[in-house]
Amino acid sequence: MLQLDAVDCHYAKVHVLRGVSLAVGAGEIVSVIGPNAAGKTTTLRVIAGLKDVSGGAVRYEGEDVTRRPAFERVRRGLILVPEGRQIFPRFSVLDNLLMGAYQRPDRHDLDRDLATVYELFPRLHERRGQKGGSLSGGEQQMLAIARGLMGRPRCLLLDEPSLGLAPIVVAEIGRTIKALAARGLTILLVEQNAAMALELADRAYVLESGHVSLQGQASELRQTDVVKRLYLGA
Amino acid sequence: MILRLVLWSALYALPIFVRSDFLLTILIFTFIYGMLGVTLDLIFGFTGQLSMFHPAVFGVSAYMTYLLASKAGLPFWLATIPSALTAVVLAMIVGSICFKFRLKTFYFAVVTLAFAEVIRLVVLNWNSVTNGTLGLVVTGRPTVWLPGMGVVAIKGPVAWYYLTLVSLTLTVIVCARCLSSWMGRCFGAIRLNEDLARTLGIDVFRYKLASFAVGNALASFAGGLYGYYTAYIDPGYLSINQSMDVLAMVLLGGQGTLIGPIVGSLVLTSLPHVIDLRAEARAILYGAILIFTILVMPRGIVGTFNAWRARRAA
Numbered sequence: 001m002l003q004l005d006a007v008d009c010h011y012a013k014v015h016v017l018r019g020v021s022l023a024v025g026a027g028e029i030v031s032v033i034g035p036n037a038a039g040k041t042t043t044l045r046v047i048a049g050l051k052d053v054s055g056g057a058v059r060y061e062g063e064d065v066t067r068r069p070a071f072e073r074v075r076r077g078l079i080l081v082p083e084g085r086q087i088f089p090r091f092s093v094l095d096n097l098l099m100g101a102y103q104r105p106d107r108h109d110l111d112r113d114l115a116t117v118y119e120l121f122p123r124l125h126e127r128r129g130q131k132g133g134s135l136s137g138g139e140q141q142m143l144a145i146a147r148g149l150m151g152r153p154r155c156l157l158l159d160e161p162s163l164g165l166a167p168i169v170v171a172e173i174g175r176t177i178k179a180l181a182a183r184g185l186t187i188l189l190v191e192q193n194a195a196m197a198l199e200l201a202d203r204a205y206v207l208e209s210g211h212v213s214l215q216g217q218a219s220e221l222r223q224t225d226v227v228k229r230l231y232l233g234a
Numbered sequence: 235m236i237l238r239l240v241l242w243s244a245l246y247a248l249p250i251f252v253r254s255d256f257l258l259t260i261l262i263f264t265f266i267y268g269m270l271g272v273t274l275d276l277i278f279g280f281t282g283q284l285s286m287f288h289p290a291v292f293g294v295s296a297y298m299t300y301l302l303a304s305k306a307g308l309p310f311w312l313a314t315i316p317s318a319l320t321a322v323v324l325a326m327i328v329g330s331i332c333f334k335f336r337l338k339t340f341y342f343a344v345v346t347l348a349f350a351e352v353i354r355l356v357v358l359n360w361n362s363v364t365n366g367t368l369g370l371v372v373t374g375r376p377t378v379w380l381p382g383m384g385v386v387a388i389k390g391p392v393a394w395y396y397l398t399l400v401s402l403t404l405t406v407i408v409c410a411r412c413l414s415s416w417m418g419r420c421f422g423a424i425r426l427n428e429d430l431a432r433t434l435g436i437d438v439f440r441y442k443l444a445s446f447a448v449g450n451a452l453a454s455f456a457g458g459l460y461g462y463y464t465a466y467i468d469p470g471y472l473s474i475n476q477s478m479d480v481l482a483m484v485l486l487g488g489q490g491t492l493i494g495p496i497v498g499s500l501v502l503t504s505l506p507h508v509i510d511l512r513a514e515a516r517a518i519l520y521g522a523i524l525i526f527t528i529l530v531m532p533r534g535i536v537g538t539f540n541a542w543r544a545r546r547a548a
Contacts, residue, residue, distance in 0.1 A: 048433060049432075050429060050432055050433065069437070070432045070433070070435070071432065071435045071436060071437045071438075074433070074434065074435030075435055079433075079435075080433050082429070082430065082433055086427060086429075086430045086433075088422075088423065088426055088427070088430075090426070091422075095419075098419075099419060099423060099434055100434060102416065102419070102420065102423075102434050102435060102436060103434065103435030103436070107416070147434075151434070151435060
C-alpha cells in the first residue's frame with residue numbers, strides 16, 4: 001500500500017535520511033522505532049509530502065507520489081497525525097474535528113463521521129463545545145487522532161502518539177490504535193516508546209541515524225538482543 | 235452583532251443630523267482608508283501574511299480608474315472594474331512568486347515592499363502616461379449607476395459620504411462572507427499553523443493566493459475613489475508611508491477583527507485635526523501611539539474591547 005524506495009533527505013546540508021526503504025501492506029500496523037534524531041519524524045513528513053526528498057521515491061497505492069503536493073496525498077487518504085498533539089487551541093473541539101474533513105468533497109454532511117468518532121472517543125463528545133486548548137494532554141492527542149479519522153484515511157500515519165502522556169493514557173491510545181486496525185485501517189506508527197510500538201505492530205523497522213538498521217516481525221524483533229538492550233531496557 | 239448593526243445604522247443616519255462638512259470630510263477619508271485597512275486585515279490579520287503591497291494597487295487603481303474614465307471615456311463605476319482586474323493580476327503575479335518560494339513574515343513583507351517600490355518607480359518615470367512627479371489633476375466627477383435613477387454624478391460631501399460608506403460596507407460584507415465560509419477557516423488554519431494546515435490537506439498556496447487576490451482587488455476600489463475625491467493623483471500614493479499608515483490603522487484598531495481597522499482609520503485620520511500639530515510632531519505622535527498600542531494592547535482597540543466583553547459575559 002505504502003512504500004519508500006531508498007529515500008534520501010537533507011535539511012540544508014545535514015543528511016537526515018540515508019536510503020530508507022520500507023513497506024506497509026494494506027491492513028497492517030507497521031512501527032518505526034529508534035532513538036531521538038534518527039529521522040523518524042522526517043520519514044513521516046516525507047511520506048505526507050511536507051518535506052521534499054533529495055533522492056528515492058514514495059509510492060502509495062501503486063503510484064509514485066514523490067512529487068505530489070501534501071494536499072493531494074491527504075485527498076487520497078494518506079493522513080498524518082503530527083507529533084506533539086498539534087491542534088488549534090482556540091478552535092472548539094468540534095471545529096477542530098471539522099477541519100480534519102476539510103479536503104473531503106462531502107464536507108457539508110459529516111454527522112455520520114462525527115458519530116463514529118464520538119463513539120470511539122466519548123470524551124470528545126462530552127467536550128465538543130470546549131476550546132481545544134482546554135483539554136488535557138491525552139484528550140488533545142485523542143482529538144488529533146480523531147481529526148485525522150475525519151478525513152477518512154486509508155493509511156494513517158501516527159507520529160509519537162504516546163509522547164509526554166501518562167502510562168494509563170498511553171495504554172488507552174494503544175487500545176484505540178488496535179481498534180482502528182481491527183476495522184481494516186492501515187497504520188504506520190512512529191514511536192520512541194518501543195515496548196508499546198512492538199506490542200501493537202505486526203512488523204517493525206528500527207531506524208538509526210537515518211538508515212534502517214533492523215527490520216522484521218514485531219514479535220521477533222522483541223526477542224533480539226539489540227532491541228532488548230537498547231529500546232526495551234531489559 | 236446588535237451593537238454592530240446599531241453602529242452601522244448610526245453611520246448611515248449621520249448626515250441627516252450632522253451637516254458639518256468638516257466632520258463629513260474626516261469620515262470620508264476614514265472610510266476610504268478603512269477599505270484599505272479592512273482588506274489588509276483579511277490578508278494580514280486573518281491569513282497571517284504581512285503584505286506591503288497595498289499602496290501599489292491603491293496607486294495603480296487611482297491612475298487607471300481616472301485614465302480609463304478620462305481617456306477612454308468610461309463611466310467611473312465601469313472604469314473601476316478593469317482597475318480591480320489589474321489589481322488581481324498584479325496580486326497573482328507577486329503572490330505566486332512569494333508563496334511558491336514559501337516566503338513568510340518579514341521576508342514576505344520585504345519582497346512585497348520591493349515589488350510595490352518597482353511599481354512606484356514605473357509610475358514615477360512613465361511621464362507620458364502618469365505625468366511623473368507632477369501628478370495628474372483629476373477633473374470630472376465619479377458617476378454611479380443607481381437603479382431607477384440611471385447614472386448620477388457624485389457631488390458634495392453628503393453624496394461622497396454615502397458613496398464611500400457604501401463602498402466600505404460592501405468591502406466589509408465581501409470580506410466577512412469569505413471569512414465565514416470554509417475559505418475563512420482555511421485562512422485561519424494557515425495563520426495559526428501552516429504545517430498543520432498542510433497536514434489537513436489544505437492547498438496552502440492556493441488559499442494564500444486567494445486571500446491576497448481578494449484583498450488587493452477590494453483595495454483597488456479605494457484607490458479609484460481616493461483619486462477622484464482628492465482630485466489629484468501623484469506617485470506619493472504608492473509610497474511606503476501609505477503601507478505604514480494602513481498597517482498602523484490595522485494594528486491600532488485590532489488585527490483579525492475586520493472592523494478594527496475602521497476604528498484605527500478613524501482615530502488616525504481625525505487625530506491630526508483634533509490635535510493641531512506640525513508635520514514632524516505628528517509623525518512622532520503617530521509613532522508613539524503605535525508603539526504604545528503594540529506594547530500595552532497588542533490586540534488593538536476592538537480586540538481589547540471584544541476580550542473585555544467576553545470576560546464580562548463569562
